[in-house]
Amino acid sequence: MIDFRVLPEKASTFAESVDPLYWFLILFVGGFFLVVCAVVLYWGVKYRQRPEEDRPSYHPHAIKLEIAWTVVLVIIALGIFVWGSVLFFRAYDAPDDALEISVMGKQWMWKIRHPNGMRETNELHVPVDTPVRLTMTSQDVIHSFFIPAFRLKQDVLPAKYTTMWFKATKTGEYPLFCAEYCGTEHSTMGGRVFVMEPEAYAAWLRGEGGGEAPDDVLAAGRRLYDRLGCAACHTAGVENRGPLLEGIHGTTVEMTTGETVVVNDEYLRESILNPSYRVVKGYAPLMPSYKNQLEDEELMNLIAYIKSLPKQQVAIAEVK
Ligand code: HEC
Ligand SMILES: [Cu+2]
Structure with missing residues (x-):
């Protein structure tokens, strides 16, 4: 069997809350699309040109109907807006005790630095079940730090710091991408995120198991x-x-x-x-x-x- 999934693996606390919104939008918009197609076909056939056909009488206004669908759609649209905003604010406000990691994007790599000075390139090691905040900037053009398994993406800008935070829920290895076209080798600008048990992360921070030498x-x-x-x-x-x-x-x-x-x-x-x-x-x-x-x-x-x-x-x- 091929391991087929519609959405990438879920590995952060956001993934649980972002996916329902995503599915709702797809089904809602997809459902509307199908209804409109069906009605266009049905009426297209029903009222096709026939010489013997009486034209039905023409109603220019149906005020009640128009008010009803306007109100219903406004309520649904506002609901989607509120739902999205709640998720956005949750993704924006990092908890105070988050582990702080800095990320520097440059053509065409990600350079990452941990609180003790440990550095790595195109790899991000983080502990599981721990809030982590990334403070990010770019040395050249606009990049975007994207971890699909965490359902998080944030633009990384030159001359400005942007942040994002997450709490990984599952140990493992997940892909990392640059999601903003940034030049010839944009497509190679990526890497992996390693979610580790806290003890394993602590050992990794001490330099046991790869990474570049920490500078002070x-x-x-x-x-x-x-x-x-x-x-x-x-x-x-x-x-x-x-x-x-x-x-x-x-x-x-x-x-x-x-x-x-x-x-x-x-x-x-x-x-x-x-x-x-x-x-x-x-x-x-x-x-x-x-x-x-x-x-x-x-x-x-x-x-x-x-x-x-x-x-x-x-x-x-x-x-x-
Ligand atoms: C000539 C004196 C002077 C020098 C030299 C100087 N600063 Fe300042 N700095 C100030 C003054 C006065 C303020 C408050 C006024 C303001 O915000 O500009 C300030 C404000 C700051 C603030 C904001 C502090 C706050 O309470 O919000 C930071 C941060 C800061 N400086 C960092 C630095 C760093 C780092 C250096 C060295 C690279 C530096 N400063 C060199 C005089 C100086
Ligand atoms: Cu890039």
Whole structure:
């Protein structure tokens, strides 16, 4: 027997909820199509031109009928919209304790980095039953990270971070694709996702069983932080000219415009490349832009370093 399936294997919590919507849409739209075809054929034959035929009387309006089908269709369409939005928001909001993995797309490969610095190319190892959040960016053109078995696809853009999250439900090996045409070798841009037992993932992270040698991301980030002189402004004390960065990730900060922003990777990235775009309340726009001074990878290291800074005692921070 050939192992035939209409939809790919289901291996994430989303797959369970996305498939019913998919089937509903297919059957609903397909059903309508068949009804319309049947009616066109039936009336086509019934009212075909015949010399002896009396034309039936012509009714230009049937108001009740028109209102009825308009209302019914609006309700169904809104139902589909609400159903889809609920799924979308669930796919968008990652739980706070998710494991953070960064993904870099470039022509024509996926480069992946784990929290401890372990790296791999065109392969993604993740633990089963654990929420995982991917923070993704591209070094060149637009790509799209697509794992059919997880029913997830997200565009990966240059000069911007996008995220997606999932919880894999079944250990195994699943295909990974680039789903946005990105040049000559687009069709080869893909790989596999390996869903492993947590202990096996932990062992893999330690370098037992493939993967490239981990580099020390935080040390690299720290070197950049020193070299670029961030500490000159972001240090507590009298010379304190910029906000403290310790423990800042995940907090909410207020801007001069009154807008509040949650500090995530994208916000940190924007603060470094384009500091004057949003200025933190209580500070002058003194910070220079570091645009064009950092490779994408360096920027990720720097951000990882900032995120690793422990929250300090507030007492020092409050001295102005
Ligand atoms: C000349 C002083 C100066 C230098 C050097 C500097 N910054 Fe800043 N930075 C500031 C000031 C002032 C602000 C607050 C105003 C604003 O948002 O632009 C700020 C804001 C930030 C923020 C947003 C913080 C928040 O509370 O929301 C981040 C992140 C940041 N800087 C990172 C860096 C990094 C990383 C470096 C080194 C690559 C750096 N800064 C170098 C002065 C500086
Ligand atoms: Cu691509």
